[in-house]
Amino acid sequence: MTDITTDVEREHSELLQFLYACPVGLIQADMNGRMTMLNPVAMQLLHRLGNASASMNVFAALEGYAPELRNMITSFSGNNGQICQGHRIHVGRPASHGNSIPMVLACTLVKLGPVSLMATLEDVSEQVAQEQRLKQADAWFASFLNGADEYGVVAIDADGRIQALDPVARQQTGFEEGDLVGAHVQVLDNPDPGSASMNITEEIEVARRDGWHLTEGWCAKRGGSRYRCQRLICVRGKMEVAAQIVPGYTVILRPLSHVGMDADQLRRRLTTDLLTGAYNRAHFFDVAEEEIRRCAQRDNAVGLICIDIDHFKTVNDTHGHAVGDLVLKAVAEACMGVLRSSGTFARLGGEEFTALLPSSDPSTTIEIAERLRAAIAVISVRIGELDLRVTASLGFAVRMAATVSLAELMQHADRALYAAKRSGRDRVVDSDAIPAAA
Amino acid sequence: MSNDDDNPLGFSQVSLMELDCLDPATRNALPYGIVGLSADGFVEVYNDTESRLAGLSQDSVIGTHYFSTTAQCMNNFMVAQHFEDEATLDLTIDYVLTLRMRPTPVRLRLLKGSGSPRDYILIQRL
Structure with a gap:
């Protein structure tokens, strides 16, 4: 057993420990992709791409998902420098988890010298999913402001009970405030029987978590009929971040016949x-x-x-x-x-x-x-x-x-x-x- | 070094009970790494072979929580999760360790039994 006696060895050991524990995947490889150093997070992410660890080659591991990386590296002419930063690798949904969000990795490549590469890998699936939701909201808000569309506003408390309706919401639904105040907002939800989409209680749950939720669905009208609308549920007022206390929500209802941009147009913008x-x-x-x-x-x-x-x-x-x-x-x-x-x-x-x-x-x-x-x-x-x-x-x-x-x-x-x-x-x-x- | 197949204390043959009874000299002389963990995951046994091949001194490993500090590269569904999920375990898998950042192909044998106070990980470098 060698004891760690010198300062240099101790420093070396601390440095290794530091890199080993890094919460971002770190990989050192030669220009052919053969891995010479990597930390556990890198290994874990590579494992999820399939049987990558066996080859011990980072290109072989990533190539199936980001074939462009190899070209980026071969066409990089300098002896050192950054080849790409946060390049997104769309891995897709893992076969075993049907409902999970698609996996996306962010990859940064730096050429350290003529024969050496550093790669960092980070799981950014959550951020990408969040970005997509935000983009959707952006497109929706933009379309909102474009036309002088009418939209109804309903205030509900933290438990989903209706507190107030504005005149447009009353006009849309045909209900008077007295009909609805105190009732749970699900009285305004009139989905297709057996519909697999979220019910309004689940939507509120998502809004509590993300700050908002947007969907397209059926809203009940007085007398039993219904109308198709976009429905946005936003957290109202200041959210006590630490305590996760939500004072209530604002529900915005927008009849689809009044929407300036139809669903197809909206979809086109996002895709x-x-x-x-x-x-x-x-x-x-x-x-x-x-x-x-x-x-x-x-x-x-x-x-x-x-x-x-x-x-x-x-x-x-x-x-x-x-x-x-x-x-x-x-x-x-x-x-x-x-x-x-x-x-x-x-x-x-x-x-x-x-x-x-x-x-x-x-x-x-x-x-x-x-x-x-x-x-x-x-x-x-x-x-x-x-x-x-x-x-x-x-x-x-x-x-x-x-x-x-x-x-x-x-x-x-x-x-x-x-x-x-x-x-x-x-x-x-x-x-x-x-x-x-x- | 005797052929692993013939040696009752070889990587694939050795039993949990034998591991528990090994004297330190024998344990240290075996050609594969042995890591023995307490029921709550702290390192109690770390043989010379593993220390030498991993490049980690026994002092720096014994008493640590193995999967969360020393061997984060095994802290996943392929290794650590098995110890959590199964009551008894004798599983051999091919794996790549990244101890000290060096990718090293190994064969792991994961051992856990109701009669033994310790869980064991045997590590054979390929």
Whole structure:
């Protein structure tokens, strides 16, 4: 047994203990991803991505979920510096927990030297879920202010008993204050029989926890009829944070016939990329997982195409981001024109797009990929006297849906895309046409 | 070192009762790590082999709460949770330890029995 005698050893030991106990996942790896140091939190997070620990390779562990990381690292030219910060890795819902929120990790990569990388991993699932709820509220509040819509206000106490109704609420529901004051607010809830959505008591519970809850449902009217409305429940007054005491809630009722923005429009705002109109990354993962499940049930194949605009950085650097944005829009428009309703099209980030083609065989997928490539190659963006042309590289993979995960499918298609880039760009590469361990 | 299969005190053969009765010299001479925990999770036994391979002195480990301080890398559903959930346990799993931040593939044998005052974790480096 060696005793820790010198100050240096003691310091070393303390430092190790400090890193070991760090509540964020810390990983040191070489440029091939082989892990040389990691702390327990990192290991725990990697465990949840599947059998990652066996390979002892951080790229292998993450690649199925964030294939773009490898490209980010290989295209990083400096000897040291930050490669990405808080890059979000959408892992999805763990198969074993049906009701839990989708898992999202935030990954920061720093190149420490020519042969060494540091990665931090953090579970940000809760924050992302919260952000999504807030975004939804934002969109709702915005639509609220846009039109001169009428909305009714009902005050309830901490136990859900009605204290007061404003004139608009009285007009909407047909009730007088005397009919309702003192009654539980559930008298205003008139859901479909057997509906699986939350009842108003559960909604109040969520509002108590999060500060608010927003839903669309049926509100009872005097005389037994009902009307469709959006219902927002907010905590009223100051919340005693320490004691978690809620003095009461404000319920805002907004009949759907008066809503300036219909549910479809609202949904579009939450699910699409504002610039290009393609689905956004988070929504793509939700939809694509569902599509693959559906295809698997019917024992169908599923195709996925990854699209990356060639030399996009040069476009941005030469002509500015405004022109870059025009190019992104034009590419998305061209792709959506080709795909129409045959696939799910999304912008994954930067100049990267993807298309998921449910129930698609290899010959259809390659045909669509070729048409996408051709449609992009004829785009011209007019800048003054200049006619800017762009091309894109595409990689695709087709697999039986029952035996492939979205992450694996993306990984295959991304490898093919990378091969398309390396072999000269402006082309389509089939993942089956490249060696497996490219 | 004798073949593990033939040795009654080998990693896969040794029983809870034998572990409880081992004298310190024998325990320290075994080729695999032995960690013995009290019913509430404090380290009571930590053999030389484990100390040497983990790079942690016995003084710094004995008496600590193993899963919450020394071995947070086992404080999860794959290891610590088993000891909490099961009344008796003899489970061998492949695992990767990160003691002192070094990823180390190991085979773990988790032992718990109603007749024994201690729970044991046996650790064989692969």
